[in-house]
Amino acid sequence: MKVERQDLTAQIEGIKKGGYDYLVKITAVDYEKYLEVVYILRNTEGSQDTTIEVELDPGDAWVPSIMGFYKGADWYERELYEMFGIEIKGRHVERLLLEKWNGKIAPLRKNFVWNTPYETSD
Amino acid sequence: MTTINIGPIHPSTHGVLRLVAEIDGDTVVRVEPHIGFLHRGVEKLVETRMYMQSPPYMEKLDYVAPMAYDEVYVAAVEKALGVDVKERAMYVRVVLLELQRIASHLLWLGTMANDLGQLFTVFMWAFRDRDMVLRLLEEAAGARMFYVNMRLGGLIRDLPEGFQEKADEVLDYLDKRVKEYEDYLEKNPIFMQRMRGVGILSREDALNLGVTGPVLRGSGVKYDVRKNSPYYVYDKLYFEPQVRNEGDCFARYKVRMLELRSSIRLARMAMEKMPAGDAVGMQIRLILPEAKNRIVTVNRELPRGECFMYLVADPQKPYRLSIRDPSFINLAAFGELAKGARTADLFAILGSLDMVMGGVDR
Numbered sequence: 001m002k003v004e005r006q007d008l009t010a011q012i013e014g015i016k017k018g019g020y021d022y023l024v025k026i027t028a029v030d031y032e033k034y035l036e037v038v039y040i041l042r043n044t045e046g047s048q049d050t051t052i053e054v055e056l057d058p059g060d061a062w063v064p065s066i067m068g069f070y071k072g073a074d075w076y077e078r079e080l081y082e083m084f085g086i087e088i089k090g091r092h093v094e095r096l097l098l099e100k101w102n103g104k105i106a107p108l109r110k111n112f113v114w115n116t117p118y119e120t121s122d
Numbered sequence: 123m124t125t126i127n128i129g130p131i132h133p134s135t136h137g138v139l140r141l142v143a144e145i146d147g148d149t150v151v152r153v154e155p156h157i158g159f160l161h162r163g164v165e166k167l168v169e170t171r172m173y174m175q176s177p178p179y180m181e182k183l184d185y186v187a188p189m190a191y192d193e194v195y196v197a198a199v200e201k202a203l204g205v206d207v208k209e210r211a212m213y214v215r216v217v218l219l220e221l222q223r224i225a226s227h228l229l230w231l232g233t234m235a236n237d238l239g240q241l242f243t244v245f246m247w248a249f250r251d252r253d254m255v256l257r258l259l260e261e262a263a264g265a266r267m268f269y270v271n272m273r274l275g276g277l278i279r280d281l282p283e284g285f286q287e288k289a290d291e292v293l294d295y296l297d298k299r300v301k302e303y304e305d306y307l308e309k310n311p312i313f314m315q316r317m318r319g320v321g322i323l324s325r326e327d328a329l330n331l332g333v334t335g336p337v338l339r340g341s342g343v344k345y346d347v348r349k350n351s352p353y354y355v356y357d358k359l360y361f362e363p364q365v366r367n368e369g370d371c372f373a374r375y376k377v378r379m380l381e382l383r384s385s386i387r388l389a390r391m392a393m394e395k396m397p398a399g400d401a402v403g404m405q406i407r408l409i410l411p412e413a414k415n416r417i418v419t420v421n422r423e424l425p426r427g428e429c430f431m432y433l434v435a436d437p438q439k440p441y442r443l444s445i446r447d448p449s450f451i452n453l454a455a456f457g458e459l460a461k462g463a464r465t466a467d468l469f470a471i472l473g474s475l476d477m478v479m480g481g482v483d484r
Contacts, residue, residue: 021329021330022329022332022345023332024332024421024428024430024446025430025432025444025446027432027444027446028444029434029441029442029444030442038432038444040419040430040432044329044343044345044350047345047350047351049419051419070330070332071327071330071331071332071458072330072331072332072333072451072454072455073332074454075450075451075454083165097157097158098157098158098161098483101158101161107163107166108165108166108442112166114163114166114167114169114170
C-alpha cells in the first residue's frame with residue numbers, strides 16, 4: 001500500500017487499531033530516483049502481514065517517527081538514519097546505534113561505493 | 123547514581139557487546155547496549171555479489187545456527203527466481219533445520235547455565251551432546267560448522283545411507299538428556315532464584331517492543347512461524363508452539379527446553395514421513411535464470427526467533443536485501459527488560475535473550 005508522507009502517522013494509527021499489533025520491520029530501498037521506506041506490520045492473531053510504502057525525495061529525506069505506536073521501532077529508525085541518511089522527526093536520538101560510526105555518510109544508498117574507505121568518529 | 127561499563131570483551135556478553143549501565147546502589151536505572159563492533163555491512167556486500175555467492179556471508183550472521191540462516195536466503199532467491207523445491211528436499215531440509223535448532227539450543231543452555239554460576243558442568247555436558255548433533259550434520263552436509271549445503275531447489279546432496287538409524291540413536295539419547303538437564307537445573311535453588319521473577323516482560327510489552335521467538339512465546343504470545351504461516355512440510359507434521367505465560371527468565375528458559383523436545387519429535391516425524399526420490403538441487407552457477415519476481419519477502423523461524431528477509435531482485439544480483447535479525451530486535455528490548463533489575467541479574471536477562479552478535483551488527 002503506497003502512502004503519502006503526511007498521511008503516514010494517521011494510516012499507521014488506523015492499522016494498529018485494526019488489530020495489527022506487531023511491527024515486523026522498517027526498512028528502506030534506494031531506487032536512485034526516489035527513496036522508499038517500507039513498514040511491515042503484522043496481525044499476530046490472524047498471522048497476516050501488511051506493507052506500507054512511503055516514497056521520499058532523496059534531497060528531502062525525512063519521515064515522522066512511529067515510536068508512539070510501536071516501541072520496537074526505536075532501533076529500526078536509528079538504523080534508517082545511519083544507513084540511509086533518512087531523518088526521523090518527532091523523536092530524540094541521543095547517539096548513533098553503531099559504535100564509532102561517524103554518521104556523515106549513508107552507506108546503503110546507491111551512490112556510496114562499497115569499498116570506499118571512511119574515517120571513524122574519533 | 124553511578125555509571126558502569128561492561129564489555130565490549132566480557133565472557134557473559136557472548137561476543138563483542140558493550141553495555142553502559144546507570145546504577146543506583148544495586149538497582150539498574152538505565153542500560154544502553156552499544157553495538158557495532160562486528161559490523162561488516164553484509165547488506166551492502168550482498169548487493170555487489172551474484173546470487174549464489176552470498177550464502178557464506180549469510181552463514182556468518184548467526185554462527186551458532188548457520189544452516190538456518192543460509193536456508194532463509196536461499197528460500198528468498200528461490201522465490202524470486204520461481205524455483206520449486208523438490209518434495210524430498212523439503213523433508214530433508216526440515217530434518218536438518220530441526221537438528222540445527224537442537225544444536226543451537228544446547229549451546230545456549232550451556233552458556234546460560236555458565237552465566238548463572240553453574241560453572242562448566244552443564245556447559246561441558248551440553249557441548250558434548252551438541253557435538254553428536256554436529257557430527258550428524260557433518261555427515262549430511264560435509265562440514266562441521268559452516269555448511270553452505272543449500273542449493274536452489276534442494277540440497278548439495280541427499281542424506282547418506284544409514285543416516286536415519288544414526289539420527290534415531292542420537293535423538294533417543296538426547297530425549298533422556300533433556301530430562302536430566304531439567305532435573306539438574308530446576309532442583310537447584312540458586313539457579314531457580316536467579317531465574318524466577320527476573321526480567322519480566324508482559325504480553326503487551328512483548329508485542330509492542332516487537333521481540334520474537336522464544337522471548338515472545340515466553341510472554342504468552344502464541345506465535346510461531348512454523349505454525350502460523352507454515353513453510354515446507356510443517357503443516358503435515360504435528361506440533362504445537364510452546365508457550366509460557368510468566369514472561370520471566372525462567373519462562374524463556376522453559377520455552378527453549380520444551381522446544382528441544384518438540385524439535386526432537388519433529389526431526390523423527392519428518393524422517394519417518396520422508397518420501398523416496400531426489401533431493402539434490404541445482405549446481406552453483408553464477409548466471410541463473412532471470413528473476414521473475416521483483417520484490418519477495420520470506421520469513422522463517424530460526425532458533426533465535428523470526429528472520430524476515432525483504433529482497434528486491436535484479437536479474438542476476440540482489441538490488442537490495444534487508445534482513446530482520448531476531449537477535450537484533452531482542453537485544454533492542456534489553457534496555458526495557460533490565461530496568462529496575464539488580465546488577466547481577468543483567469547477565470541472567472541477557473543470557474535468556476540468547477542473542478548472537480554476528481546477526482545484531484550485520
